Amino acid sequence: MPWLEPFSLTGWAEAIQSVRTHRPNDSLTSRARLRLELEADFNVFYGFVSADAEKNWQIEDETGIDLQEAWLEYAADRWDLRIGRQIVIWGKADGVQIADIVSPPDYTESITRDLDEIRIPVDAAKLRLLGDFVNTELIWIPVFEPAVQPSGDNPWAVETDLPDNVHVTMADVDEPDTSMENSEIALKVAAYFSGLDVAASVFHTWDDNPAYHRTIRREGDTVFVDYAPRHHRLTVLGLEFSRPWSDFVFRGEAAYYIGKYHETNPTALDPIQRDLLKWLGGVDWTPGNDWTVIAQITGDIIMNHDARMADEAFETMATLSISKDLLNQTLTVSNMLYYDLNENGIYIRPKADYALTDAWHLMTGADIFSGDDGRFGGYRNNSQVWVKIKYSF
Amino acid sequence: MHKKFLKTTLCFLTLLTAVSLAQASDTTVPTGLEIMTRVDDRPDGDDRTQMLTMTLSNKSGRQRIREVKSYSKDFGKDKKSVMVFEKPADVRGTAFLSWEYDDPAREDDKWLYMPAMKKVRRISGASKNEYFMGSDFTYDDMGDRNVEEDSHTLLGEEVVDGHDCWKVESIPVDPEDMYTRKVIWVCKAADMAIKAEYYDKDGLLKTFKALDFRQQDGFWTQFKSEMDNVSRKHKTVMEIDSVKYNTGINDNLFRVSTIQRGNIR
Numbered sequence: 001m002p003w004l005e006p007f008s009l010t011g012w013a014e015a016i017q018s019v020r021t022h023r024p025n026d027s028l029t030s031r032a033r034l035r036l037e038l039e040a041d042f043n044v045f046y047g048f049v050s051a052d053a054e055k056n057w058q059i060e061d062e063t064g065i066d067l068q069e070a071w072l073e074y075a076a077d078r079w080d081l082r083i084g085r086q087i088v089i090w091g092k093a094d095g096v097q098i099a100d101i102v103s104p105p106d107y108t109e110s111i112t113r114d115l116d117e118i119r120i121p122v123d124a125a126k127l128r129l130l131g132d133f134v135n136t137e138l139i140w141i142p143v144f145e146p147a148v149q150p151s152g153d154n155p156w157a158v159e160t161d162l163p164d165n166v167h168v169t170m171a172d173v174d175e176p177d178t179s180m181e182n183s184e185i186a187l188k189v190a191a192y193f194s195g196l197d198v199a200a201s202v203f204h205t206w207d208d209n210p211a212y213h214r215t216i217r218r219e220g221d222t223v224f225v226d227y228a229p230r231h232h233r234l235t236v237l238g239l240e241f242s243r244p245w246s247d248f249v250f251r252g253e254a255a256y257y258i259g260k261y262h263e264t265n266p267t268a269l270d271p272i273q274r275d276l277l278k279w280l281g282g283v284d285w286t287p288g289n290d291w292t293v294i295a296q297i298t299g300d301i302i303m304n305h306d307a308r309m310a311d312e313a314f315e316t317m318a319t320l321s322i323s324k325d326l327l328n329q330t331l332t333v334s335n336m337l338y339y340d341l342n343e344n345g346i347y348i349r350p351k352a353d354y355a356l357t358d359a360w361h362l363m364t365g366a367d368i369f370s371g372d373d374g375r376f377g378g379y380r381n382n383s384q385v386w387v388k389i390k391y392s393f
Numbered sequence: 394m395h396k397k398f399l400k401t402t403l404c405f406l407t408l409l410t411a412v413s414l415a416q417a418s419d420t421t422v423p424t425g426l427e428i429m430t431r432v433d434d435r436p437d438g439d440d441r442t443q444m445l446t447m448t449l450s451n452k453s454g455r456q457r458i459r460e461v462k463s464y465s466k467d468f469g470k471d472k473k474s475v476m477v478f479e480k481p482a483d484v485r486g487t488a489f490l491s492w493e494y495d496d497p498a499r500e501d502d503k504w505l506y507m508p509a510m511k512k513v514r515r516i517s518g519a520s521k522n523e524y525f526m527g528s529d530f531t532y533d534d535m536g537d538r539n540v541e542e543d544s545h546t547l548l549g550e551e552v553v554d555g556h557d558c559w560k561v562e563s564i565p566v567d568p569e570d571m572y573t574r575k576v577i578w579v580c581k582a583a584d585m586a587i588k589a590e591y592y593d594k595d596g597l598l599k600t601f602k603a604l605d606f607r608q609q610d611g612f613w614t615q616f617k618s619e620m621d622n623v624s625r626k627h628k629t630v631m632e633i634d635s636v637k638y639n640t641g642i643n644d645n646l647f648r649v650s651t652i653q654r655g656n657i658r
Contacts, residue, residue, distance in 0.1 A: 010482060010485060041658065116511070119511075135649075197649075244516070249517050286517045325527075328524075328625065330457075355457075358480065359483075392482035
């Protein structure tokens with residue numbers, strides 16, 4: 001039917017099951033998800049809606065139907081405008097977020113989901129002014145969207161060990177109301193020249209994660225800590241570049257967070273506000289024969305560091321990703337390694353993806369954590385192997 | 394009278410010599426480089442749009458289908474092109490933008506948009522020897538290769554499927570190239586490679602054959618061809634549909650901001 005021609009419905013269905021490699025060898029990830037994507041192409045006008053239906057046997061709260069994106073776009077020769085619920089992705093990093101903070105992350109399953117699965121859409125208007133080589137992007141986000149952290153019975157929730165004499169109460173998180181003055185505004189200028197991409201950005205936003213402010217009461221030996229989590233304003237300045245040379249692409253990214261609150265070591269102290277610099281340098285190498293190697297080094301630097309902060313003044317992490325296509329590119333074997341240089345923690349993500357047919361993919365892999373502490377060592381008992389089947393249509 | 398006769402005869406002989414020389418230059422055998430330069434320079438309009446379908450078959454007969462919508466436009470001697478993957482479904486919407494420069498010393502600029510990542514990524518311009526989407530065609534085979542990257546020798550003339558052809562041997566200048574040599578049959582009437590054999594250090598690697606080529610809108614076009622990978626026992630049939638030349642494609646299509654949208658229009 002001709003009236004149906006502008007519309008197309010696509011999507012995928014997948015099921016994943018994992019087993020913890022440590023005792024009690026139970027399941028950590030067990031879910032099935034259906035994604036539907038509807039596009040409507042009316043030439044200069046274009047609409048997109050995507051929705052997920054999920055059954056999660058491990059984290060019950062995840063079961064249900066979610067609207068992902070729903071936006072309408074108008075494209076002229078020298079500008080375009082996209083309005084609605086949308087995912088905005090910035091940055092040049094691979095598997096790491098530096099300046100890429102417009103769409104907040106969903107860490108329900110920690111970092112075991114691929115980065116493209118953890119972005120939370122934002123209600124926004126995005127205007128782009130399009131030059132031949134330089135684009136200017138202006139984003140207005142009137143509704144605040146916080147990051148999601150694992151909590152409750154979720155096996156990825158981080159437990160804090162407290163002495164027996166410490167009693168904690170947690171108030172509801174104080175989130176900014178929806179109002180003009182609470183809007184988030186982003187401006188980015190990106191240039192794509194022959195042999196060099198560069199971009200600079202400024203984002204007047206809210207911290208996606210709340211600062212855990214607290215009041216302390218002491219009654220005898222007992223300590224009562226009343227937490228009052230609150231989101232704070234942040235201004236983030238970003239810079240990014242990528243430069244190809246022969247079989248290599250060199251990439252860099254930096255973001256300067258003005259007014260970031262940092263968690264403290266003792267439960268007795270309020271979060272401390274200090275500027276933060278996040279940086280990344282990386283190189284992609286494609287030597288041919290379907291090999292891809294990506295190496296990155298990234299770090300956080302807290303300005304005027306205070307010894308009472310939970311994080312160190314300088315934190316550094318290295319990543320190495322190696323991927324090889326085999327069997328006429330029907331089998332992709334890859335591994336991504338994260339190495340936390342401060343805590344000596346390691347996270348390894350080996351994966352094999354086999355195309356049974358054009359539509360069916362069978363995947364298997366593992367999430368292996370090691371170390372004593374820190375962002376990876378804390379999950380050392382959550383190492384898992386998994387198998388996934390995916391049907392795309 | 395005698396003088397006049399002599400003058401007329403001299404003029405006639407001069408003219409005859411000039412005509413003979415002109416005819417002789419027409420039949421001069423071109424060099425391998427000249428033939429391959431003519432293939433590279435074959436007129437194909439100022440811009441072109443086409444739908445490419447690749448049917449990949451392995452030794453057990455299992456087939457996979459790749460569909461790519463392709464747009465390209467000349468900017469002087471340089472060329473810009475966009476390929477949008479339509480099939481298979483898991484890579485649908487992937488867009489590949491390249492700015493290819495005539496100057497072999499200048500690296501091409503390439504960007505890839507991946508719908509799952511929702512962002513454009515700069516990719517290396519140098520790896521042209523990789524197979525395109527699991528097919529038996531490398532990026533080079535599909536036309537990215539500069540003539541100067543091989544040394545060409547004319548081996549002779551042969552008839553292929555009724556077409557008079559030049560037979561040319563092309564040896565890569567770079568000793569690290571995936572091929573050690575290629576033998577190419579160029580149709581004289583079309584200035585088009587209609588048969589080729591690719592060799593590596595182990596011998597014959599794959600054979601190419603144009604199965605259907607003819608003129609459309611005045612331009613020679615390959616509508617169907619196959620690449621048989623003898624060593625991998627894998628074959629790709631490439632069919633081209635909806636070919637259009639000189640439609641005046643908007644320059645905007647070849648901007649990074651266009652593929653960044655995730656929908657090419």
